[in-house]
Amino acid sequence: xxxYLRIDKAELKVRExxxxxxxxxxxxxxxxxxxxxxxxxxxxxxxTFYAVLLMSLNRGCKGFRDGRCxxxxxxxxxxxxxxxxxxxxxxxxxxxxxxxxLHDDLLDSGFFRRLPIYFILPLFSRSHKKAARLYPxxxxxxxxxxxxxxxxxxxxxxxxxxxxxxxxxxLSKILCAEGADEPQKxxxxxxxxxxxxxxxxxxxxxxxxxxxxxxxxxPFLKYEKEEAVNRMEDALSxxxxxxxxxxSLLELTDFKGITENLLRFGLPLQQSRVVSKLTEVTxxxxx
Amino acid sequence: xxxxxxxxxVSPSATDEEIKKAYxxxxxxxxxxxxxxxxxxxxxxxxxxxxxxxxxxxxxxxxNGNTQSSSxxxxxxxxxxxxxxxxxxxxxxxxxxxxxxxxxxERDAEWNFLMGMCYFRRGWNDKAKxxxxxxxxxxxxxxxxxxxxxxMNRRAGxxxxxxxxxxxxxxSDCSFADVCSMILCAxxxxxxxxxxx
Numbered sequence: 460x461x462x463y464l465r466i467d468k469a470e471l472k473v474r475e476x477x478x479x480x481x482x483x484x485x486x487x488x489x490x491x492x493x494x495x496x497x498x499x500x501x502x503x504x505x506x507t508f509y510a511v512l513l514m515s516l517n518r519g520c521k522g523f524r525d526g527r528c529x530x531x532x533x534x535x536x537x538x539x540x541x542x543x544x545x546x547x548x549x550x551x552x553x554x555x556x557x558x559x560x561l562h563d564d565l566l567d568s569g570f571f572r573r574l575p576i577y578f579i580l581p582l583f584s585r586s587h588k589k590a591a592r593l594y595p596x597x598x599x600x601x602x603x604x605x606x607x608x609x610x611x612x613x614x615x616x617x618x619x620x621x622x623x624x625x626x627x628x629x630l631s632k633i634l635c636a637e638g639a640d641e642p643q644k645x646x647x648x649x650x651x652x653x654x655x656x657x658x659x660x661x662x663x664x665x666x667x668x669x670x671x672x673x674x675x676x677x678p679f680l681k682y683e684k685e686e687a688v689n690r691m692e693d694a695l696s697x698x699x700x701x702x703x704x705x706x707s708l709l710e711l712t713d714f715k716g717i718t719e720n721l722l723r724f725g726l727p728l729q730q731s732r733v734v735s736k737l738t739e740v741t742x743x744x745x746x
Numbered sequence: 747x748x749x750x751x752x753x754x755x756v757s758p759s760a761t762d763e764e765i766k767k768a769y770x771x772x773x774x775x776x777x778x779x780x781x782x783x784x785x786x787x788x789x790x791x792x793x794x795x796x797x798x799x800x801x802x803x804x805x806x807x808x809x810n811g812n813t814q815s816s817s818x819x820x821x822x823x824x825x826x827x828x829x830x831x832x833x834x835x836x837x838x839x840x841x842x843x844x845x846x847x848x849x850x851x852e853r854d855a856e857w858n859f860l861m862g863m864c865y866f867r868r869g870w871n872d873k874a875k876x877x878x879x880x881x882x883x884x885x886x887x888x889x890x891x892x893x894x895x896x897x898m899n900r901r902a903g904x905x906x907x908x909x910x911x912x913x914x915x916x917x918s919d920c921s922f923a924d925v926c927s928m929i930l931c932a933x934x935x936x937x938x939x940x941x942x943x
Binding site for chain 2: 618619620627645646649652653692693694696697699700701704705707708
């Protein structure tokens with residue numbers, strides 16, 4: 460995942476923002492505890508959202524504790540405490556997805572870009588093994604997604620829907636597994652599918668110029684810029700709309716302000732940032 | 747039996763006006779039209795049913811009046827009846843297989859609409875919109891096809907946060923005709939909530 464699942468800080472209440480930060484710090488700590496100091500570097504907003512959603516669904520958050528930031532001991536921070544697997548699952552997903560992302564980069568990039576990856580990868584493979592052992596279902600889903608993505612991108616006539624399908628399906632299955640009963644499973648898999656689709660399309664929109672320059676695959680490249688931008692906006696907004704419709708059917712109490720903020724403000728904000736950047740820039744080289 | 751007041755999220759001491767307001771808000775949230783073509787239709791309908799029952803029950807208790815059970819309109823029979831049943835049950839692969847058997851020259855507006863539904867259920871919004879558009883163009887008078895397309899366009903105008911920027915596409919403008927037809931449609935379809943009874 461790519462760091463698009465962010466909240467809009469300006470629209471959050473202060474206590475909600477503090478709770479969000481406390482989950483962020485808690486997840487960072489968990490990464491350090493379960494894996495290694497290096498693995499803290501894979502901390503992302505996406506997986507923070509995953510942790511928030513899990514805690515919200517399972518009502519796992521058991522209050523907050525004062526502490527100090529591990530990376531910067533001068534900074535005080537709060538940690539959200541959690542009694543279930545939310546943190547450890549989110550930490551495992553972070554590790555697994557970054558591991559596969561690095562592998563993917565290895566196949567895609569040139570020699571000089573590959574060099575640093577060769578150094579980082581061994582650090583991760585131990586962590587990855589552990590994460591895969593703890594949560595084999597997450598490992599299978601991410602590996603399957605990567606395989607499907609390769610297949611989809613190697614096709615000559617890949618549509619927007621086909622290109623976004625692997626990521627969407629992965630998130631759909633990851634979230635579906637958390638449902639308590641059938642209706643909730645249905646809601647979560649629709650939410651996951653549309654969010655995953657949105658994330659993939661955001662990444663594609665963000666990399667439009669880069670991929671065109673480097674000759675990489677991008678589902679929007681077959682359209683001219685104007686048409687591509689229209690299609691992006693359309694596809695992104697429809698996915699977001701459907702995700703929000705699904706979200707409305709979830710009955711959450713804990714962290715409700717945070718998840719709602721993300722869907723109603725955070726994601727549209729990210730979307731307009733990416734799309735407007737694309738329309739403003741006329742010169743391809745400057746990106 | 748759950749407490750009807752809990753379902754509506756109001757206290758038992760709430761006034762009739764407050765209860766009506768709470769009901770209205772929830773009805774808007776779970777309105778079946780919003781989920782008409784969504785795979786979550788059943789879930790939304792179930793929620794709608796729950797709040798309808800709760801609202802009725804409270805009104806009964808308060809007035810000792812009689813209630814009417816909600817009647818739900820069935821989809822009109824068509825030659826694609828089996829396909830529609832499959833789609834309703836979320837059996838998209840089977841529906842698509844059946845549709846695939848229709849010879850190319852016999853593929854009419856409804857065929858395109860149902861293909862669109864299959865893709866929509868899968869989450870393939872782009873393809874779905876293509877088929878809905880074709881269906882609507884082939885039979886512009888059909889309200890069902892138009893609603894499906896309008897729903898897609900409504901979602902494309904996703905701008906709950908107020909951050910939605912028009913980037914020159916101009917797709918978000920709304921004409922008087924749209925407003926009129928929306929009010930008409932809403933009026934016809936509004937058989938599920940109790941407020942305008």
